[in-house]
Amino acid sequence: MNPKEEFLNQASLKAADITHRDKLRFNISKYLAGVAEGKKQYSNLDLARRKAHAVKWKAIESLDNYLMEFERNFLRNGGQVLWAKDAEEARNLILGIIEKHHGRTVVKSKSMATEEIELNAALEAKGIEVAETDLGEFIVQLAGEKPYHIVTPAMHKSKEDVAKLFHEKLGTPENYTPEQLTMAAREALREKYVKADIGITGANFIVADAGAIAITENEGNARLTTTFPKVHIALAGIERVLPSINDLALFWPLLATYGTGQKLTVYNTLFTGPAKESEAGGPEEMYVILMDNGRSDILADVQLRQAMHCIRCGACLNVCPVYKTIGGHTYGQTYSGPIGSVISPHFAGKEKAGHLSFASSLCGACTETCPVKIDLHNLLLYNRNLFNKEGYAGSMEKRVWKWWRKAMLNRSLMNMASGKMKNFMFKKLFAKAWGNDRNAIIFPHTSFNQQWKKQHGRAS
Numbered sequence: 001m002n003p004k005e006e007f008l009n010q011a012s013l014k015a016a017d018i019t020h021r022d023k024l025r026f027n028i029s030k031y032l033a034g035v036a037e038g039k040k041q042y043s044n045l046d047l048a049r050r051k052a053h054a055v056k057w058k059a060i061e062s063l064d065n066y067l068m069e070f071e072r073n074f075l076r077n078g079g080q081v082l083w084a085k086d087a088e089e090a091r092n093l094i095l096g097i098i099e100k101h102h103g104r105t106v107v108k109s110k111s112m113a114t115e116e117i118e119l120n121a122a123l124e125a126k127g128i129e130v131a132e133t134d135l136g137e138f139i140v141q142l143a144g145e146k147p148y149h150i151v152t153p154a155m156h157k158s159k160e161d162v163a164k165l166f167h168e169k170l171g172t173p174e175n176y177t178p179e180q181l182t183m184a185a186r187e188a189l190r191e192k193y194v195k196a197d198i199g200i201t202g203a204n205f206i207v208a209d210a211g212a213i214a215i216t217e218n219e220g221n222a223r224l225t226t227t228f229p230k231v232h233i234a235l236a237g238i239e240r241v242l243p244s245i246n247d248l249a250l251f252w253p254l255l256a257t258y259g260t261g262q263k264l265t266v267y268n269t270l271f272t273g274p275a276k277e278s279e280a281g282g283p284e285e286m287y288v289i290l291m292d293n294g295r296s297d298i299l300a301d302v303q304l305r306q307a308m309h310c311i312r313c314g315a316c317l318n319v320c321p322v323y324k325t326i327g328g329h330t331y332g333q334t335y336s337g338p339i340g341s342v343i344s345p346h347f348a349g350k351e352k353a354g355h356l357s358f359a360s361s362l363c364g365a366c367t368e369t370c371p372v373k374i375d376l377h378n379l380l381l382y383n384r385n386l387f388n389k390e391g392y393a394g395s396m397e398k399r400v401w402k403w404w405r406k407a408m409l410n411r412s413l414m415n416m417a418s419g420k421m422k423n424f425m426f427k428k429l430f431a432k433a434w435g436n437d438r439n440a441i442i443f444p445h446t447s448f449n450q451q452w453k454k455q456h457g458r459a460s
């Protein structure tokens with residue numbers, strides 16, 4: 001199966017999986033209730049969102065300047081900055097640093113950028129032990145899965161699923177409560193922090209004027225990941241820039257509200273470089289790797305560029321009817337949901353992920369919710385147009401849509417086929433795409449015009 005067929009197959013299986021949908025509905029309902037509370041902290045939320053849009057616009061329009069400003073300031077703070085043009089270069093840079101420091105064990109805090117470059121597999125292939133320390137990431141790592149959601153990686157698991165998993169992998173009793181499970185994870189991880197040679201994180205924001213990266217988290221695991229190991233490596237996509245430290249006053253609460261429904265995330269940390277002499281803990285060396293990996297291509301397209309404003313809050317996933325039906329793994333890409341469907345085809349190539357831009361109802365719920373006002377559903381349409389111009393749709397599909405358009409614009413053509421014929425054609429042409437889990441459309445035997453005439457005694 002090619003990636004599109006695989007996607008359609010998985011999507012139809014997941015759409016019919018009621019247990020899966022119930023778990024998602026439950027977890028998303030908790031999130032939505034939290035977001036409604038979090039939003040109450042704003043006297044003018046729309047103004048905050050417009051300001052955030054303007055700050056990200058400024059950052060992205062002058063990205064080269066801000067990145068160089070960050071580099072200058074971070075170097076001055078004693079850190080090191082490396083640039084990676086793609087995933088392979090990013091992996092090699094990280095492996096090189098680990099090798100240089102004779103690292104054998106790594107602790108990691110949550111980072112979608114490291115997922116993007118499939119870092120864990122690369123490290124494990126070299127015999128390096130990797131421990132995910134974010135609870136959600138810890139759960140999916142134990143399960144041998146990839147993150148299901150960009151903010152809540154284990155959203156698809158119920159507490160019973162997690163208890164069963166811990167029972168099988170860690171030997172804890174099967175009836176453990178969420179609190180007990182959290183304590184079990186904490187116990188499993190504590191020793192790893194202390195013994196790890198290298199700590200790896202992502203970066204929520206790259207702060208240009210402070211020469212710092214900002215990390216926001218709820219468990220304190222990112223702080224522990226960067227406190228004990230002698231080396232801290234942070235991998236960040238180049239678009240994560242904020243011009244000024246003052247911008248965090250707007251972005252930290254916005255990310256917390258839309259990401260998890262909190263007023264502010266529990267731990268918000270600025271990392272400005274390796275530990276100073278006066279500091280008790282912290283790494284002796286700190287590296288920030290600025291990764292492109294397809295971002296420049298998106299930046300080069302004036303229409304698409306706004307996709308780089310994304311702060312990865314995950315809100316568009318949680319309101320998307322497609323995501324809520326098929327779930328995160330079905331997308332087969334690091335970034336799922338509406339934002340994933342916009343950017344993944346440009347990161348992974350349209351052959352591998354172009355179909356995702358077509359997997360949308362175009363209802364606009366994503367655009368309506370996005371805290372930085374990215375015009376997501378129109379970007380999906382833009383991608384479709386772009387890919388079709390590049391020959392993405394086959395000639396058969398193009399012909400079908402041409403006929404469809406012709407028929408839809410011509411009442412006599414539409415009425416020409418009888419209901420019987422329409423039902424036959426539907427079965428022949430669309431039954432497979434329609435799937436077995438939905439009731440087939442049954443066309444009436446008489447046309448709309450005929451029915452209208454019968455009811456009103458005149459033509460419509």
Ligand code: SF4
Pocket residue numbers: 258309310311312313314315316317339369370371372373374376
């Ligand atoms: S596109 Fe908007 S809503 Fe979606 S993850 Fe990014 S910032 Fe959040």
